[in-house]
Amino acid sequence: MSMKRIGLLAAIGAILCTAGPAGAQRQASWPWQQDPFPSRYHAPPADDMLLRGATILDGAGGRIDGGDILLRGGKIVAMGKNLANPGVREVDARGRWITPGVIDVHTHNGTFVLPLTAIDREASDVSEVSTPNAADTWIETAVNAQDMAFDRALANGVTTTQILPGSTPIFAGRSVVVKPVRGATVWDMKVTGGVQGFKMACGENPKSWGADDDNEGPTSRQGVISYMRQEFLDAQRYKRAVEQARAGAGTMPPRDLKLEAVAGILAGDVRVNLHCYRAGDIAAVLAVAKEFGFRIGAIHHATEAYKIPGLLREAGTCAAVWADWWGFKVEAQDAIRAEAPLLERAGVCVMMHSDSANDGQRLNIAAAKAAAAGRRIGIDTPAETMIKWTTSNPAKLLGLEKRIGTLAPGFEADIVLWSGDPFSIYSRADLVLIGGAIAWDRSKPRAEPISDFELGRGGIGQ
Amino acid sequence: MRILVSLLALALAAPAAAQTIAVIHADAWTMDADTPVRDATIVIENGRITSVAAGGGVPNGATVIDARGKPVTPGLVNGATQIGLVEIAGSPDTSDTGSADERNPGNDVSRALNGNSTLVGLARADGITRALIFPSPSRQAPFSGEPALARLRDGVDILDKPNVGVYAVIGGGAWDRLGSRGVQWAALRKALDEGKRGLAPPLPADKKKDRKGGAPAGGPPGGRPGEELIRGVLQGHVPLAIQTNRESDIRQAAALASDFGIRVIVVGGAEAWRAADVLAATKIDVILDPVANLPFSFDQLGARQDNAAILTKAGVRVAVGQAGGAIHATYNAGMGLREGAGLAVANGLPYIDALRAVTVNPLAIWGRGGGTLAPGADADLVVWDGDPLEPSTIALHVIVEGREAESRSRQDRLAERYRDAR
Numbered sequence: 001m002s003m004k005r006i007g008l009l010a011a012i013g014a015i016l017c018t019a020g021p022a023g024a025q026r027q028a029s030w031p032w033q034q035d036p037f038p039s040r041y042h043a044p045p046a047d048d049m050l051l052r053g054a055t056i057l058d059g060a061g062g063r064i065d066g067g068d069i070l071l072r073g074g075k076i077v078a079m080g081k082n083l084a085n086p087g088v089r090e091v092d093a094r095g096r097w098i099t100p101g102v103i104d105v106h107t108h109n110g111t112f113v114l115p116l117t118a119i120d121r122e123a124s125d126v127s128e129v130s131t132p133n134a135a136d137t138w139i140e141t142a143v144n145a146q147d148m149a150f151d152r153a154l155a156n157g158v159t160t161t162q163i164l165p166g167s168t169p170i171f172a173g174r175s176v177v178v179k180p181v182r183g184a185t186v187w188d189m190k191v192t193g194g195v196q197g198f199k200m201a202c203g204e205n206p207k208s209w210g211a212d213d214d215n216e217g218p219t220s221r222q223g224v225i226s227y228m229r230q231e232f233l234d235a236q237r238y239k240r241a242v243e244q245a246r247a248g249a250g251t252m253p254p255r256d257l258k259l260e261a262v263a264g265i266l267a268g269d270v271r272v273n274l275h276c277y278r279a280g281d282i283a284a285v286l287a288v289a290k291e292f293g294f295r296i297g298a299i300h301h302a303t304e305a306y307k308i309p310g311l312l313r314e315a316g317t318c319a320a321v322w323a324d325w326w327g328f329k330v331e332a333q334d335a336i337r338a339e340a341p342l343l344e345r346a347g348v349c350v351m352m353h354s355d356s357a358n359d360g361q362r363l364n365i366a367a368a369k370a371a372a373a374g375r376r377i378g379i380d381t382p383a384e385t386m387i388k389w390t391t392s393n394p395a396k397l398l399g400l401e402k403r404i405g406t407l408a409p410g411f412e413a414d415i416v417l418w419s420g421d422p423f424s425i426y427s428r429a430d431l432v433l434i435g436g437a438i439a440w441d442r443s444k445p446r447a448e449p450i451s452d453f454e455l456g457r458g459g460i461g462q
Numbered sequence: 463m464r465i466l467v468s469l470l471a472l473a474l475a476a477p478a479a480a481q482t483i484a485v486i487h488a489d490a491w492t493m494d495a496d497t498p499v500r501d502a503t504i505v506i507e508n509g510r511i512t513s514v515a516a517g518g519g520v521p522n523g524a525t526v527i528d529a530r531g532k533p534v535t536p537g538l539v540n541g542a543t544q545i546g547l548v549e550i551a552g553s554p555d556t557s558d559t560g561s562a563d564e565r566n567p568g569n570d571v572s573r574a575l576n577g578n579s580t581l582v583g584l585a586r587a588d589g590i591t592r593a594l595i596f597p598s599p600s601r602q603a604p605f606s607g608e609p610a611l612a613r614l615r616d617g618v619d620i621l622d623k624p625n626v627g628v629y630a631v632i633g634g635g636a637w638d639r640l641g642s643r644g645v646q647w648a649a650l651r652k653a654l655d656e657g658k659r660g661l662a663p664p665l666p667a668d669k670k671k672d673r674k675g676g677a678p679a680g681g682p683p684g685g686r687p688g689e690e691l692i693r694g695v696l697q698g699h700v701p702l703a704i705q706t707n708r709e710s711d712i713r714q715a716a717a718l719a720s721d722f723g724i725r726v727i728v729v730g731g732a733e734a735w736r737a738a739d740v741l742a743a744t745k746i747d748v749i750l751d752p753v754a755n756l757p758f759s760f761d762q763l764g765a766r767q768d769n770a771a772i773l774t775k776a777g778v779r780v781a782v783g784q785a786g787g788a789i790h791a792t793y794n795a796g797m798g799l800r801e802g803a804g805l806a807v808a809n810g811l812p813y814i815d816a817l818r819a820v821t822v823n824p825l826a827i828w829g830r831g832g833g834t835l836a837p838g839a840d841a842d843l844v845v846w847d848g849d850p851l852e853p854s855t856i857a858l859h860v861i862v863e864g865r866e867a868e869s870r871s872r873q874d875r876l877a878e879r880y881r882d883a884r
Contacts, residue, residue: 115757152755306880324797325790326873327580329552337797338877346884357756358788362801368854369797376856377877425804425852457763 031242031255032264037140039190041179043435046074050085051417054093058407059100059391063384069098071413074436078409091417091431099387099422100405101159101414101432103394104360105273105320106300106353109150109163109178110143110186114357127166128173132206132217132227135198136257137173139165143186146451149357150180150189154440156361157416157429160191162398164300167201167275168209170217170227174198174261175273177398179434182451195399197297198265200228201275202285204331225284232292235262271297271399273320277331279304286315298397300353301325303335309346318349318397323369325355340367340389341374341381351393363390368423383423412436481864482507484524485845488534490514493822493834496814504534506841509864514835525866527859529845535817536833537591537614537842537862538850541749541824542729542783543795545582546575546595546612546620551789560598561607568691569597569607572624577617580872581793586614587871588796589850589857591842592622594749594828596629596703596729596785603637604630604646605653605691609703611830613842615862625700626828627727628691632706632714633761647714650704654722657692700829701725703749705785707732708761716744727827729785732762735769738776747827748773749783751791752806753798758786770819771810780815781824782806797853804851816851840864 049071056067056079068083069076111125125142128134143163153161158180165172175197178189206224210217218224238259245252264270272289276282276299289296298318299305303326305312305319312319321343326335336342343350352367354360367389371381395405404414413436420427432440483506490502492514503518504511520526549556558574575595576582585593591614597607606629613622631637632646640646694700704715707730716737719726728734731748734741741748750773754765770780782802784791791798803816811819822833832840841864848855860869 115759115762117760149756306877307883310884324794327550327793328789330550333550334876336873336877338873342877342880342883356788358753361755365801365853368852372854372856373873373877376874377881379881423854425801426808428808 030264030267030269032260032267033269035192035196037138037187037190039192040185040187041183041190041192043074044437046072046413046436047433047438048072048088048436049091050083050088051091051093051098054096054098054417055421056098056407057384057387057422059387060406060408061384061388063382066094067098069407069415071415071433071436074413076407076409076411076413076415079407093417095420096430097418097420097422097427098407099157099416099418100391100407101416101434102157102363102390103398103405104153104158104161104354104363105298105351105394105397106355107149107153107161107163107357107360108166108355109153109161109180109357109360110145110147111139111163111165112357113144113147114149124166127168129168129209129215132170132210133231133258134165134169134173135171135231135259135261137165138176139163139173140176140186140190143176143178145183145186145189146453147357148451148454149360150178150182151451151454152357152361154180154432155429155442157364157418157422157432158360159414159416159432159434159439160395160398160400160404161360162197162273164197164199164273167199167205170201170206170224171231171258171262172199172201174270177400181434181439191400193400193403195271195297196264196269197273197398198261198270199273199275200285202228202281203275203277204329205275221281221284225288228285228288229291231262232266232288235259235266236292239263239266265294266292268294271397273298273300273397275300277301277303277335279307281331283308283311286311286317289315289317298351301332301355303332303339305348306336306339306342307334309343309348312343312348313346318351318393319343320351320353320394320397321370322355322359323352323366323373337369337373338377338379340370341379344381344385344389345379349393349396350389351397352389353394364422365425371423383421386423482521482524483527483841483861483864483866484520485527485529485534485843485859486520487531488529488845489531490835491533491535491817492836493536493818494836498533501531502534504835504843506861506864509841511835511837511839511841511843513837527845532848532858533846533850534835535844535846535850536821536835536839537844537860538589538796538799538820539781539824539833540585540590540593540783540795540799540820541781541827542596542785543585543593544595544598544792545585545593545795546577546579547571547597548581548792549576549579551792561600561602564601567600567602567605569600570610570624571595571597571607572610572621575610575612575620577615577620581795582612582614582620583868584793584871584873585796586860586862586867587857587869587874588794588800589844589846589860590614590796590799591844591860591862592825593795594626594783594824596705599631599636603640604632604650606631606705608691609828611828613862614867615865616867623830625694626830627700627703628695629703629705629729632704632711633708634759643711647718651718651721653692654696654718654724657696658722695724696722698725701727701827703727703729705729706761707759707786709733709736709764711761712737713740716740716746719744719746729783731769732757733764734778735766735772736764738773738778741773742777747779747781747823749781749785749824749827751784752782752802752809752811767805768809768811770806770816774811774815779823779827780819781827782819783824800851800855801853804853807851813851
């Protein structure tokens, strides 16, 4: 990179740094509520339309056969049968299916960027691993917007994804939620208005990293849990000091970016996504959350959550699960494909997640596999329930459940028109709308969005 | 019903006892025709299919399986996987994929196969009855060793046929000790040249067939690297499988096949579609994963999901396999195979060609043949509750060598145990 460009970037950085805190201070927000990296995402002009005659799964458990849906000004205006057309473009959707856009709450898009090269092996951006406590990091500052994974996701009906840092640190840092649209930077894709996400990890990943001679950190499960409690204790003290200083009692402690983020968790302003596999690990972190008075948003992977559904249900904690990642490490030995239907049946908020740019293209197929595994043991899950696992339940985790993930009047028009049953391997996303604007149209392959990386390399996007 | 039939099958499976099974009301995809035989009765006796006929009769005393009009296919075959060699990928002491032997070439995976593995049980429950098991790269660049065909019958012994080829890997960064892929190709050619010079008169073909537990077809271990591995390839008994992805390497593979007059299989083949013409002309088969549309390395920049459709249209024989894929690929050798084949159809591969890519094609490519529902064929078949290429479909009955095999996986048992957990 030339010196000139470095200078330019530094200048942009300086503008952001001054604009962020100033804006935040006007709202008198707590330090952990501030966002130093504001979004520049603007929804494109809406393509108003009336889609007619589709099988509609509304994402919240409802189904309309032969249903119409009217989209205007980026919002869903009406849904039902035989809607009157107020004079907008009409799309014949007979024989096709409509669902909310797919929401993937666990990706490493933009940081685990394919193709991998030597630099990824030497110094990966998936997580900051110099310390088990990387609570001060914001994964968005690493995201490469030119990752073609965003294009693949969009073309397969994904309209929102949460990018999480990896699971090596115990406190891994803040997440970012993005729309998989083309932009020069992640901030052209960043979704605001939800609850700020945060990643934590327990079990084999952090302890095996700590056990390496060159690294800092606990080397056992008990060490990992105790590390968490100590950090929450420190953050509790820090948060109290900040609150007292605001109330005029005592001096404001110096800013500490790590403690600030963890204090945000305790305040309920920052929502934890906790990577955990075994039932005992899940029970332990739920106990820690109870001890410190916060709610964990979701246990991710949660491969043994099906053994202890009551603990998650009572804690109001969701489970973000796979269908077919199992066995590849010791703590994943008891993972089962039927986990989602078992958790659904037990009343736990459950969702499919990918952790992979490959699998993130087929979260509905993951749901189909999970439901089939349920059928093998006599549990039937209807399509209108399965779709919750990829739409409204993940929206809840992101704190966006009043805006996306459900098809109802007033919701943002993030919708997918599928060529057929969204749980069939043969179905394709014919039309993907984000905020009521067409973001992907399969009938116009020339308009296929491709990343700068792919341009001119002769691959799929040409 | 399913449990009852399973119990019956067990009861009848006395040692050496002949078992007769009749699958009735089947939508039978025979693979001999492009469309299924409707309402077929499939009769199985002594491990073989004896008849497939629309509305055919049921022999006296046969165990009857009513397919209720649902599809019945030959047992599916994974063209490249490592089930039977791996239990926990993250724990080397449970993984037998690669050789670390500096002095001796080869890695005969048939001696490491473990039919009791949970990965094998799940693949069978998902409708896989055979699979090509490939070794990981060895210390004898560019060779990995000798792959074997596995047959997923019940029990520990899942060997179908050992030494069905020689497996090599070529690509960017594939071999630290060799460096450039130019050197990798040179090493492969040198091994072929040396093998050619030291070649003994060819063995009679009948002595090469169906070794089970005997000496490797390639000869005893020892000698110069590559020499004995390569002999079978030069003699035309087995193919040389080259796991490679970049267009330039695929064209090199074709040139190598022509120069030495040997049969080559390309495994992986992310950019094979770009060389479809030359692959068709040199009769090189391709074993690919249709799921791939993101490049793990620069070798795979052209990865696209219509790879299988383009190659098949050009006349290249294609099978589905899962070499060099994601962490969990080996763990889903059954479901992943079906998902891949289904995705190939979604991307333009005719349905019957997708079925062939997971039945007859992999068996033909690895020199075994079969994989049909035809009188005289081995009775490996699956009764499905829907379209086998849909991940939402369940394999209701898995019959291997004429016997109903265990189709409940460890996952099913765990799910049943915690079914009512609240």
